[in-house]
Amino acid sequence: MTQIRTPGPLDALFAPRGIAIVGASRNPAKLGAAMARSLGGFTAVGGHLALVNGRDDTMYPSIGAASADGPVDLAVLCVPAAACAAILAEAADAGVRAALVCGGGFAEVAGGQGAEHQRRLTEIARATGIRVLGPNTSGFLVPGAHLTASFVPGTSRVPSGGIAVVAASGGVNHALAFALAEAGHGISLAVGLGNGADVTAPDVLDHLADDPDTTAVALHVETVADGPRLIAAVRRLTARRPVVALVVGRSDVGAFAASHTGALATSWRTTRAALAQAGAVLVGDERELVDAVGALAVTRARAVADPGVGVVTAQAGPGLLLLDNLQGRSIAVPELTGHTQDELAALLPPLTYQRNPVDTGRPGPAMGGVLRAVGADPGVDVIAAYALHEPGAVDLVAAARAGRTDGVPLVLGLGGTGDAVTRDRDALRAAGIAATGDPAGVAAATAALVADARARSTGGDGPAAPGTAVEVADAYDEGQAKDLLDHLGIATMPRRCCATRSAAHEAFDALGGGDGDGADRGVRPVAAKLLDAAVLHKTEIGGVHLGITSHQALDAALDRLEAAGARRYLIEAMAPPGIDLIVGARRDPVFGPVVLIGLGGTVAEALADVAVRLAPLSVDEASGMPSELSGRALLAGWRGGPVLAPRALGEIVASLGGLLAANPLIDEIEINPLRLTHSGLIALDAVILTRKAGDAHPDR
Template sequence: MGRDLTALFDPASVAVLGASDDPAKYGHAISVQALRANGRRPLHLVNRRGGTVLGRTAATSLGAIGEPVELVVVSVPQTGFEDAVDEALACGARAIVAITAGFAELGAEGLARQRAAAERVRAAGALLVGPNCLGIADNTTELYLASDRFAPGGVALLSQSGNLALELQLRLAPQGLGFSRFVSLGNQADVTLVDLVEDCARHDGTRAIAVYAEDFGDGRAFAEAAAQAGKPVVLLTAGRGDASARSAKSHTGALTTSDDVVRAACRDAGVQLTRTPRELACVLGALDAGRRARGRRTAVFTDGGGHGSIAADAVEAAGLAVPELSGPLQEELTGLLWQQSAVGNPVDLAGMGEQDPMSYARTVQALLDSDEVDAVLLTGYFGGYAAGDGGLGGSGGAEGAGEADGGESDAGGLSALGTGELAAAEAIAAAVPASGKPLVVQSMYPASVSCRSLAAAGIPVHEAVEDAARALLALAPEAAAPDGGSRRLQALPPAAEPLDDPDYHATRRLLAAAGVPFPPAREIATEDELRDAARAFPGPYVLKALHLLHKSDAGGVVLRLADEEALVAAHREMHARLGAPSYSVEAMADLSDGVELIVGVNRDPRFGPVAMVGLGGVLTEALGDVAFALAPVTPEHAEQLLRGLRSAVLLDGVRGRPAVDVAAAARAVAAITAVAAAHPEIAEMEVNPLLVTPRGALALDSRAVLGS
């Protein structure tokens, strides 16, 4: 159970400290909006000079109100902030919304002041939003404490940017969406993004949670809260291109970026990650329709070959499939359409819509009814016949069409053709809910009466085909999860006894105890110890110089040493050249029919341990064929990651090579990530290579880096 935020979203009474008649001051904008509640709860405007504000008598202090106030908005100069907080707490405030800026965003001194104020608030059992925020609003409780109006609806918007929040409102409006709540996150000194996600998940008036965040705070906790929300969480974030704060002392560290981590966290938590406000609005609109696809097979339906081809490319580029339809389904469609219509997928009316507008509805119905189709994209001219010009809306109508007579306009300003198209739109709107499958529309005329009819029925309509494709992707099951499951985030295990010595052999022992298989090995410092090791297990041997970064690059690894004398000779040469303090003698693994993988875990400062798997060996960084997930991962999730690599074909055998034991590799990946996740002192852990063969998996090298 998360924190109780009732005092924040549905307070018994409100005071605006810093209320003003001056439109240039934020206290003025907040006060104007607060008055819209129209007596829902007592509202007190407080200004140190007294008098009136917006025609209401202003109190000179919170104490002068003469009664407790549950929520206080603080919009005063920075120098008076601490006194204002203390005054609010003394008057019984259970929640404070701090508009005042000038704290952590200015450096260490401001951060110290911010922390001290937050500690006083928490000690009093109260809540603090901000500081440096732009207010809050809750349309379900008529709480309006932000500078702008937010149209009512089902989206809770949690944003670090006020202007972006306004843009999102503009972009959501055409989707027919509004807001249940708005919260400006500010510096998150007390109430955090995680607290708000958890509370919005419990909020009956919220159907989806939209987040714009640059600073996740505890990113792992955010992912866990989103995974457990039980309703869609859509994220827009910035600053994902810089490398995470880490010392890149391994391939894992060198290959892991903030973007990788955020993508992995969102995928594992089932969060829809978006890149722009437009994309966020597009995804929210699709999710609000409530229909999800069972698979990724998309039928593209058009009235022109050009639109169909471009839409098919956009759908496939989004990661969905546009498969050729079966013979029986093509025959069914041929019976509905005319001779020149294409029925393979894309399905193209080729002008029939101008002769018979209901052909749109009949074709959509047939596609939705088919077990071969999971979703439908209607693209192109539909909407143009009823666009308001009484005709075809263009010089030639749809591609492949002959002459068509729009007929006389009816009393509503539509031609007979436009009236027919509107009837088709109404039939489509009735067919989609009954099918349970998603239909997304891209139209040249999205504002036409036909498209408005579709949108009013909860069918997403877009002007740009790439937006329609993205909407379909939001409704599709995840490609890597055949069962459609996306909530794969695993809880962190309890912390294990710390690893004090990250030595190579100590790391091997730690991993081996967790079930990761290694070949026999001994650490040696002298030639006598070397000979003893050679007699402990049969050759051929491998000799490694220890305590070197990237041993292969430094010439610190020699393979296939046939016997003891070859091992001794290699040791003498290597020691003369490198002078390493110790070496490892290991049994040479059988590399035939094997694939080398890399498994690493990098501890991200926001999201905790992040696992990486990919094609391993000496070319890991050059090839960069890797996948990421929040650690630990299950064997099932590990296998999905491996199967999703570009080089995954190697695992199933190519050019006469046998398939390797992917399940054994997945078990090793799961064990490695579990060890790293249980050791918070380990900044980086890596096994490279993990050799996987038809006979199983074997870790051939490992390393660990402790955090500073």
Template sequence: MSFSDPSSVAVVGASANPAKWGYWLARGALRGAHRRKVYLVNRSGAVVDGVATSPSLRDLPEVPELAVLCVPAETLPEVVDEALELGVRGFLGITAGLGVERESRMVDRIRAAGARMVGPNCLGVYDAATALELAWGNFTPGALGIVSQSGQLGLELAGLAGEAGIGVSRFVSVGNQADVTAAEMVAGLAGHDRTAVVVLYLESFMDGRRLVETLAELRSAGKPVIVLTVGTSQAGREAALSHTGALTSGTEVVEAACRAAGAILAQTPAQAVDVAQLLLDAPAPVGRRIAVVGDGGGQGAIAADVLSRHGLIVPPLGTASCAEVSALLPSGAGVRNPIDLAGAGERDLSTYSRLVEVLLGSGEVDGVVLTGYFGSYGADAPSLVEAELKVVDELGALARRHAMPVVVHSMSRDSAAVHALREHGVPTYATIDQVGWSLGPATELSLRTPRPLTTAPGLPGAPADESPDGYLAARAVIAALGVAFPGAARVRTAGDVPLAAAGLRPPYVVKAAWLAHKTEVGGVVVGLRNAEEAASALDGLRARLGEGDYVLEEMDDRPHTVELIVGGRRDPAFGPVVLVGVGGTVSELHRDIAVELAPVTEQEAARMLRGLKAFPLLDGWRGAPRTDLAAAAAAVAAVSRLVADRPDLAECEVNPLRVGQDGALAVDALVVQATEEKA
């Protein structure tokens, strides 16, 4: 309760200067004086808005439950020590610039005393339900919970929420997360009655798995979460030995975490607030099929394109529905979807609501988007205000009755109708782009459910203390999980080849077993028809690459195979991650991948495969036979279990996994120890 509804607050560093942090914090604290005791501390004895200050915490009549610290960095540890000695157990650290070592020592003392701190280097906290306002800026009360690592970005979110009319229920800037983490503050929103939707901005996810569990708990509590983060880590990708490490970016892993948590990842603060508006105002989307009603053919067509780009479907209406729509419109109007009003709205404003009623009742769509002039009639022609507002009432009632979203793109930004639409639970936006980037993610979020991240059972194969260096060892580890490899034998000289070849089926491949990326240095020779050719190829490799373990392997020459990459690695924040994508030597060129937190089931792995742009190749492109999708999915699930069950492994990879109509064969593999120095 110290950070949401303390019984008493002391602002240390309160100021009478409106340009200083201390003034904003003191003024905000005093706004809650009807609910709690508020004390202001200033060494100079300043008077803030008519309220006297005390020179120190020791001079207060009681020990405050929460101390807000807005003092110079060089004096902050001293103030904290004084507060701990007095018995303060809650700290809100606004001060920045303390330095890592001094901050760590200070937080250690706070924790040792059984106290907690939000921050330091934070912008503050706000709670609409408890009149707690300890932050820079002004907040509009509402239903959006905001937890942000960046104070300024959090303040931008709060401002956008106010402009959108949805307001803020609770705001927390976590700053450096030196003690209290964002995950803890987000968890506190599960029982916060005023909060209906949450936006979380983070740059460092710390214990990502715990955060995923927390976001899933919020979703189960009926509070959807929208996540914002920043970019990818080029340095992290360059440090990876495998293609898997090079292909997976920070953003893709966060997206996978959001899917596992039942949350959604937004691209910008504006999009996050637009999505939140739709989630707060409209019935939850139940499907992706959307009917588009436009005042002109151009607006309807553009709306259909925009919605499609955001994962929604604009399906053609059936014959019966087209007939009902046609009866409401002039001859020649477009009725299949998108629907062109062709001037019907101007002749009779009730056409809008009658069309929406037909469409929502058709059973062929899951929502309706109106795009164009509606919302502008009353603004441009005052005599139409009453009629337009009546239609607004009808649209809101239809959305509620059918429990489907009706979303409006209006050419008016600030008319009475636009405000009324939002009040009636009809989200209204100034551009069709906003409609697309709101309705698409909101629909995805509504249809998405949290995925339990269970740990894998103990796996057979190499024990954790055995180093799986080289291709043959990696084969053994991965094959133990049921992933099929071609027959192979270890060879070191040409004299070893005849005996090895006798137990294998030609054609053969010879490869340098110790190289991670064999093809890049010419470490693989394929298409060897007999033992003599294989021996000659081995001599050539030894001459170029030197002595070492080489592998003579059966070549997979099945027709109509598709090459995939299947990899796993350990993300610093979110732990084990599995990837599948277009494989072979061009995997990084195509970057056609699917990423999930590991482990995944074979069913989840199959969904990953179906999400690839190249999936038609697996499914029988242009008359080719369908490949064994079940075998490919089993390999993905096996690699995901390996990386999840073996914390001693940093990366593992099969590339390529050759998938044909009669199964999947792994023809190269790599396993990297977690302690191994990466080049």
């Protein structure tokens, strides 16, 4: 761990010169004994390890005494929850700059003294500057420094390498470290945050941005206390190293999650969207996490918006599994150019499939040339390859090395079992080739390289669309809300707000061109709606009447609006048919202003098919949102329907986001529906919710 860099605030924790175990024990079943066993390796490489126990005269009586024999940067507290605060204060007094508290009995426990014990830890950390990891965690490990601050046996077998793990939970930290080790990957630092009384994920992520031993970061998120701080830390880190994030909470795990962390779970979807926007690669489960971070630790693709993948396989069947998996992830596998196909035809037997995927037939010495030809294809940014381990037919390590193209990463699944296979996978990784075992692993690793390339290609977009400060009204009726949309440059239909029935009839003549008999002689139909800022759901109470083509029908509609309580009316030209969307901006309790889009209608709503981003955001960023919708095919000219210009939608979404960001008194704005027509996007209804100036919360 020879490093030349400015010491960081967590160096005392993760790179201590000396460690004191307070509450060390000779009873092997005690935590203090388990910690002493685990940390034994630290002394073997010359670290100062002091056992402290005032009731055991074979040990140091106090941290102060331990410090006299060598520097103690880190105190590992193996004492009951109630005793931790006093020991922590003593440690800080003795010059110790970091502490690990593994035990439970703090804020994760409902009722009792737990929350108070944790509050006191936090208070002492704030007051003295000592940094505290935990409580309620199984600890951390730095294999490169032989530093295993964990009571879980076997942890010292985790090999050193370039992957850092930052897990909300100590158990998940260990599960991930073990899974990475089993898959052949090494660890630079693996941390379980536990209750996060002092050290939280952003602290560790900031530390890793300066850690020369870390080449990629695996982030496990359960709950988010401070959204903007987490996102800022992820953004800083992704500018330097790839980050892969696994967010728990797809389904409703609230009750158990709260019992575990003492915090309420925030929105899974919003947390994922925020992390992706900050440049992290998202995965669905811990297996994908291993594949993704394992690949990104050794290689990255060029920053391009839609990377193409070249698939090369020595066996057709596994290649088909790989292709199916990649396409199921909406990853492009473009047909190779004629030039590339000509090159391949010269290398391969004539009868294999060579357009992409490239089936090499029986593996042989042509493999290196095939990889080189595919890597040189202008449409290929990543190569995903699979081969059974057949060293007699081809030396895949040599072929993969020889076949490399600068800037085009190779993911190679090497199928087989036994030590020779493991050794070859290790050799591939050492050469900067992402090695795994099965087609699903190749697909997950390739997807991570693609997602990382996409994230970096948008990371350089222009700045967030600036929001305009407006004079915020106490309340908005539909007419006022649409006036604000007009101000933002969002199209609406011609309309009039009418205080009387006669004004409504005049509006009908002006907007509908009606002549009163409802016959089909070129009358343009109008809508008549109840106009009242206090009524949010007009349709449900009979406050919306559509397709009015005669004064008679208008009168009937006005009768019903009056019956529904209307005193004012909105008369509006009807929009052409199209596909209805919902777009809006609101304030997330954890992340602050967010924007979202979805398809209109109950099916889309029942499926919760929406895309989310933090606001403010750039038009480029917002323009990428429709491609995330499951029902996006509807926006691409479905059955002759209109085709969405993503940028036009992006401008609307970005302006709504900017509006919320610039105007703390606006709580929410929703356009529902925003109709996609052959003439563009038109807002058909809009709701704006505000708060009184005195009630404004900090804009976060």
